Amino acid sequence: MADTPAGRGRWLTGWNPEDEDAWHQGGHRIARRNLILSVLSEHIxxxxxxxxxxxxxxxxxxxxFGFDPGQKFLLVATPTVVGSLLRLPYSYAVTRFGGRNWTVFATGILLVPTLLALxxxxxxxTPFWVFLAIGAVAGVGGGNFASSMTNITAFYPQRHQGWALGLNAGGGNLGVAAxxxxxxxxxxxxGNTHxxxxxxxxxxxxxxIALLAAWKMDNVDAVRADPGAQREAVRHRDTWWISLLYVGTFGSFIGYGFAFGLVLQNEFGATPLEAVGYTFLGPLLGSFSRPLGGRLADRLGGxxxxxxxxxxxxxGTAVLVVAAGLHSFGLLVxxxxxLFVLSGIGNGSTYKMIPAVFAKAAEDEITSGHDAHGAFARARRLSGAVIAIAGAIGGLGGAAINLAFKLSYADGSGSGTPAFFAFLAYYALCVAVIRAVYLRRRPAGSGDPAGTAREVSHV
Incomplete structure (x- = not known):
């Protein structure tokens, strides 16, 4: 591994974190430095x-301002949609411009929506459409997740990616609580007037943070992918199964993060102080639980x-249904x-599945006589592409949650129960998908006489 200055920024050439000797001789320190700055940028x-x-x-x-509940739910859904759609181009931008260079740009551009909101x-x-436009511009913050995760995937060996990706994403998710x-x-x-x-x-x-990223981060030549990496990734059915699962985990985390305060206001007439006073705890715990999900997945399987x-x-969703029926503030909180804690764990474990699936595919290629270095390099590129795709689709799940609440409260009943039942049905679908696609019993006579469950991946 060499740190070689080139052109407009530093580029790491010949970077291979799977080389254990190079990793222990200093590679882990380079990876850790970039991870820390990546977390800070994603957090903001x-x-x-x-x-x-x-x-x-x-x-x-x-x-x-006299906006009704439907308008407010639409307002918080708007940055969710835009941020999700930006994740694909943001992920590709890392492969085109380099992780360091793109992080500097992606952080600096956050000044635009912040100044507009200010x-x-x-x-x-101010007309409602102006706030919708500003909310859409704020979606650039959501794109940071994909570029950051794609970049960090290239820095860490597969055996540490569950923890590294979980820490990177968890530190970013803390921005919701912050x-x-x-x-x-x-x-x-x-007071509530400023x-x-x-x-x-x-x-x-x-x-x-933009200045720190420019000073201390690195670009990695290994993360440079051909423009067809995402096109190749969409042909893998695992891309779509994992995306469906990520809608349930990350979509829940970010959707509830946007909507929780509004739910408290609509269900119980909470003041802004009361709403914010209760809403920060869930995202905070969910952010801390994401690395735990990655670590558990490293040990037990994603x-x-x-x-x-x-x-x-x-x-947890059944508890929400009961709480709404009893009109219990404490039970709803x-x-x-x-749900925040569990979605955080699921975020980490679901993302761990991505490199694991493609690493297994690389092993199969090597068994068939393909070059080991080329097989694992391809697996890394595809993992980065799938991280972007799953992140984009998962983020759209957050918008769906806010739209479900918008429809639920539109009938004037003041209850989110219809939305809760919709979420419950989706989680049941995810359980069925995991059992059918990734966890199943080996057939009798397959060499596993005990018939124990085995993780399987289809690539």
Missing amino acids: GFSVWTLWSVLVLFLSPGIG YFVQRPG VQLIGLAVISVA PSYVAAVYLPLIVL ARVTLWTFLGMGA AGFTA
């Missing part, structure tokens, strides 16, 4: 992406961990908090 990206989950709680008639959120009478904590601090200190203060906090942080996660999420 998530905060800007979910900024409107907090700002929307301020938009009340008391400060000149200006317009304090202007009473922006809500900042919102809580602003409401507690300055939402611009929330956006103002992020301006110096964006500049600082499919097994994901299966148990969806079973738990089904139970407890149910949502459990």
